[in-house]
Amino acid sequence: MGIERQLRDSLRRSAGSLGEPSLRWEAVETRPQSAARSWVRVSIAVVVAFSIAIASFVILRDAFSRGPSPATVAPTPRPTDTSVHVPFENLRNGHLYQAGGQAQPLVGELSGGLMGWVSPVGVDSPDGTKVAYNAWTAVAATGSANSIAGTPSIRVIDTTTSSDTLFEEGAFSLAWRRDGIIAYFRGRTKTYTGVSPYQGDIVVRAPGGAETTWSAQSDRYIVAAWAGKTLLAYRELEGGHELLAFDGPGQERSLGTNSTLITVSPDGTMALVFDGGAYPPTVRLVDIASGKDLGSADLLSVGVDGVDSIQFLGYGGDWVGEYAVAESDVGLVRLHIVGVHVSVSDVMAFKRSAFPIQPHEPHFLPGSDSKVYAWAPMDSGNVRTYRYLICNFATTSCDVGEVDTNDTMFAEVHNPSRPLSGHG
């Protein structure tokens, strides 16, 4: 039995010497086809080399064209001012950075892993005075070497007093309604371990502190957004998820299996939902009250030069007037919604040499339905950096800046609930 034991010991040692992969979620999440990773590495190398040559701040122009069959045009980076801060509220470097550039340190360690890219890491209150964020406190893992363990928590920063207080321990993902009511997921235990399902309930807490449990039974939920007084959340399934609408305690409806909320209409009565499990991939306009489909658009029917088609629309979009914007596997997509008719209006199809991982969480700049901001991770070996973008669908141009962070985490602060003001 000697050689078997030698081999076993050797394999254990050798496996350990391999360490951990630098492979990140976005590399398997954002590419619908099995393109070679080596191609991505070469792209990253090219981008990094180019970025060094032109300094840390660039302007990309003519990165895309408009129309029903938009072309993908190679971006032309140009150096420009390096003094501009990230021009939207964000969490990075252990701080909350407001749009004006003011920074406030975070007490908790920022975390987004449990939300699975369907709910924001940082959510601002409807009155703009507070920011709730998801934090994580690691605890020693037991059992499998691959297991993780820690306590997720929701913390709230009051930007008027600079306080950072614990909202709830053993909780993650939240939606903040315009009347101050917060819905969130609370685990049955405070500690999350990767080796067993983290079950819990959806809890709705009024500003005065009164709580109601809205989920009929404990399960794995992720809270996403309010649409009026209906709460949109996900139930995690084995290898997938289900988009749910809660009209009150125990009043649960399904809006689709493997459907992802892109954005809620400004008045909170409709939602744009992407169906990733369906073929062809489709974006649906859903009536929140009835759950019925009002309209839909087949994404495969949209031709994008240089790219086969749009295969994926992601969470974290925005909707202003007749336009909505969403991230996709090819770049930024602007949708046009007229009545109950939804169609793809514009596509900013960035070349992967410019953005190996397509920009995330696009939102319209205040007062505009054509200018958007977004951010994109850039990987080089084990080093991750971030870019922010200000893009204009009307002029087909983007300003791109490098985020000054060496942190592994960058998160935009936004509140996807609608409406955020007014009565009713």
Added chain:
Amino acid sequence: MFRLAFERHRVALFRLAGLLSGDRVDAEDIVQDAFLRAGPKLGGIPEEEQLPYLRTVCLNVWRSRTRRLAVMRRHASKRAHEMVMDPSLEERDEMWQALLRLPPRQRACLVLRFYEDLPERQTAEVLGCSVGTVKSQTSRGLAKLRGEFGDGD
């Protein structure tokens, strides 16, 4: 969720792929391809069966890459071989080096049996072959290693 499966299993699969390929970069490619291939199907697979399924996909990706690299080597000889060597692993364990010189099927049997600790039946399922084949390939692989390193003790 797919992401949770990725976070849970990526390290284990990376190490399995690394032991088989002997190359860290190759291992990352294998794991990435495996998740891209497996992703759409993970939805219908119970949580406890996801790792065995992903392991099988990884093995399939590795075998198809091995075949492709073999063709490359025939056409480009030394240059292609140099391309796939990971310099950071040059000083790797001698036993592992010997394992990497074994034919792919013997190598896979030994890694699954003695690293993953899979029983013969499960090893056969992952490799898509009979238990008899696993027995014979494991035996031949061990015999070669024994010839090189002795039987220890």
